[in-house]
Amino acid sequence: METPEQIRDRLLARIPGAAVSVVVNPGPAAQHSLLLGAAHAREIAEFLRDDPGLQLDFCSNVSGVDWLDREIVETIKTPTPGPGAGPATFAEQKIRRPHPGYLEAVYHLYSMALKHGPVVLRLRTADRRDQVTLPSLTPVWRSCEFQEREVFDLFGIVFAGHPDLRRILMWDEFRDHPMRKDYAEPDDYEWEPTPHGDVLAKAKRHYPAAEPAASVKGEAKP
Amino acid sequence: MSVAEVSPLSPAPGSRVRAVRDQFHGDLLEISMGPHHPSTHGVFRMVVTLDGEIVVKLKPVFGYLHRNHEKIGENTTYLASMPYTDRLDYLCSMTNNWAYALAVEKLSGQTVPERAEYLRIILAELTRLLNHTCLAGFLLQDGGCSGTPLMYAFREREKILDLFEALSGSRMMCNYQRFGGCRVDAPPGWLEAARALADNYGRFLDEYEELLTGNEILMARTQGIGRLPARLAVSAGVTGPMLRAAGVAYDIRKVDGYGLYPRFGFRVPLGDHGDTYDRYMVRVLEMRESIKILQQALRDIPAGPVMDPKARLRGFRAKPGEAYGRIEGPKGEIGFYLISEGGPNPYRYRVRPPSFINLTVLEDLCLGHTVADTIVILGSIDIVLGEVDR
Numbered sequence: 001m002e003t004p005e006q007i008r009d010r011l012l013a014r015i016p017g018a019a020v021s022v023v024v025n026p027g028p029a030a031q032h033s034l035l036l037g038a039a040h041a042r043e044i045a046e047f048l049r050d051d052p053g054l055q056l057d058f059c060s061n062v063s064g065v066d067w068l069d070r071e072i073v074e075t076i077k078t079p080t081p082g083p084g085a086g087p088a089t090f091a092e093q094k095i096r097r098p099h100p101g102y103l104e105a106v107y108h109l110y111s112m113a114l115k116h117g118p119v120v121l122r123l124r125t126a127d128r129r130d131q132v133t134l135p136s137l138t139p140v141w142r143s144c145e146f147q148e149r150e151v152f153d154l155f156g157i158v159f160a161g162h163p164d165l166r167r168i169l170m171w172d173e174f175r176d177h178p179m180r181k182d183y184a185e186p187d188d189y190e191w192e193p194t195p196h197g198d199v200l201a202k203a204k205r206h207y208p209a210a211e212p213a214a215s216v217k218g219e220a221k222p
Numbered sequence: 223m224s225v226a227e228v229s230p231l232s233p234a235p236g237s238r239v240r241a242v243r244d245q246f247h248g249d250l251l252e253i254s255m256g257p258h259h260p261s262t263h264g265v266f267r268m269v270v271t272l273d274g275e276i277v278v279k280l281k282p283v284f285g286y287l288h289r290n291h292e293k294i295g296e297n298t299t300y301l302a303s304m305p306y307t308d309r310l311d312y313l314c315s316m317t318n319n320w321a322y323a324l325a326v327e328k329l330s331g332q333t334v335p336e337r338a339e340y341l342r343i344i345l346a347e348l349t350r351l352l353n354h355t356c357l358a359g360f361l362l363q364d365g366g367c368s369g370t371p372l373m374y375a376f377r378e379r380e381k382i383l384d385l386f387e388a389l390s391g392s393r394m395m396c397n398y399q400r401f402g403g404c405r406v407d408a409p410p411g412w413l414e415a416a417r418a419l420a421d422n423y424g425r426f427l428d429e430y431e432e433l434l435t436g437n438e439i440l441m442a443r444t445q446g447i448g449r450l451p452a453r454l455a456v457s458a459g460v461t462g463p464m465l466r467a468a469g470v471a472y473d474i475r476k477v478d479g480y481g482l483y484p485r486f487g488f489r490v491p492l493g494d495h496g497d498t499y500d501r502y503m504v505r506v507l508e509m510r511e512s513i514k515i516l517q518q519a520l521r522d523i524p525a526g527p528v529m530d531p532k533a534r535l536r537g538f539r540a541k542p543g544e545a546y547g548r549i550e551g552p553k554g555e556i557g558f559y560l561i562s563e564g565g566p567n568p569y570r571y572r573v574r575p576p577s578f579i580n581l582t583v584l585e586d587l588c589l590g591h592t593v594a595d596t597i598v599i600l601g602s603i604d605i606v607l608g609e610v611d612r
Binding site for chain 2: 026
């Protein structure tokens with residue numbers, strides 16, 4: 001099968017204006033992935049599925065990944081001549097720059113026709129707060145249907161063009177996205193707005209006011 | 223007049239049964255099948271719209287058993303997730319263990335001794351035998367055949383679970399495999415017992431098939447029911463026996479050749495029609511191939527260690543990177559996607575659950591069939607809710 005670099009070059013030649021780059025996997029698996037720009041993702045996915053050399057007809061796995069905002073610290077060393085004839089010393093300067101976080105959807109594609117794979121696709125949102133929309137690939141591979149719903153449910157990525165984007169594992173009224181790294185559990189999962197509080201408050205009117213407890217010491221009586 | 227209008231006679235919205243008046247077809251009935259019913263194989267619900275007895279719409283509802291397995295996996299060490307993978311598909315803990323061990327081994331570049339690879343294959347094929355046997359029993363139970371096939375299946379399953387217990391100390395929650403090999407070697411006499419079981423299993427299958435395969439009622443209830451076209455199966459990511467019953471030759475044991483599977487001679491049975499009967503038959507034929515693999519593995523298993531001596535379990539850390547490891551589980555492709563940032567926990571721990579993704583086509587299979595057929599079709603998909611809901 002072609003390497004991710006070859007696929008990238010073919011995609012760039014075939015679809016002008018598409019943003020495709022290779023993300024290097026530094027681990028021993030060395031399974032590099034293709035980072036796609038959201039604008040042409042659907043077109044690229046259709047090409048990968050229909051291209052006779054690739055025929056990636058099977059989208060096996062869709063996972064969300066949450067990458068938090070980070071601060072990258074770079075150390076720059078500038079050589080300064082040492083005192084006298086001694087060896088040169090290095091003045092260290094640390095530069096901190098913010099690295100904005102994003103949500104990522106990762107697709108593992110295989111070919112059932114040609115029995116090869118995987119090709120790993122990555123799509124990234126602009127940020128983690130309000131620009132969290134990505135194009136849905138469900139029209140290309142039906143197997144994304146439930147998995148994209150799950151990523152929407154647990155990570156909060158909104159898949160534009162998904163036929164039925166609802167929560168799938170959490171209940172519909174749930175607010176947050178539990179797989180996010182900064183998710184805070186609610187204090188009480190069981191809380192729900194029931195009339196008990198109001199009913200209790202009303203019920204109090206039916207009882208005579210309690211006698212001030214004489215046995216309580218040290219309490220000022222009106 | 224609008225096409226679908228709520229009848230004035232219908233109960234208040236929010237009740238479980240709603241009548242929808244439709245000027246062309248009379249009453250459509252929306253009912254909720256499940257979540258608490260033996261035929262749903264756990265806590266699983268289908269919101270079904272019926273025209274008479276015919277299903278015109280079906281939406282599965284998940285999540286009753288959701289405990290966010292993946293989040294827990296991110297908050298525990300690599301080793302501590304191993305026993306938790308048992309609880310995914312709780313009938314097939316050995317294959318879950320293997321898939322997870324394979325993903326971690328890919329992530330860290332570890333190797334596995336040969337004896338451990340043989341043990342893994344033996345255990346995976348035993349798991350396939352027990353899963354498919356039970357599935358056939360449950361399928362017949364769903365079809366209304368109360369008791370007999372399921373009791374036969376459970377009798378045989380118990381023999382396999384005895385082997386698992388002798389090896390790992392637990393019948394179902396085996397927690398047996400480790401990245402870099404297997405936890406302990408087989409006790410004395412275990413391999414002989416496994417060999418006896420593999421040699422006798424064919425006779426049980428003959429008996430079972432005599433009871434079921436040519437059975438008129440089974441054929442009437444399953445042939446032509448829930449046909450899955452090959453094209454839809456591929457697009458919907460259906461894997462495992464369900465895919466092969468639709469006629470697509472895709473078995474990860476052959477395609478990826480993970481473990482030592484390329485050394486073994488076995489065939490991949492395929493279905494013709496993709497209906498419920500084919501899904502039953504493919505599983506029976508797969509069991510016969512599993513017996514062949516077991517006999518070869520138990521004949522050829524070499525002596526030696528079962529753990530890589532360099533493997534480190536406690537305090538295990540993987541280099542930064544990611545890996546996706548998958549195997550052919552009894553229900554389909556079970557995979558684990560791991561991202562490491564170099565810490566003691568995975569940064570991302572994702573399970574690719576086969577039965578969850580196989581359910582994508584449930585509505586397509588059930589449309590136009592009756593309620594009774596829906597039960598049988600769901601039974602033939604082979605779901606375990608521990609894995610669907612995670």
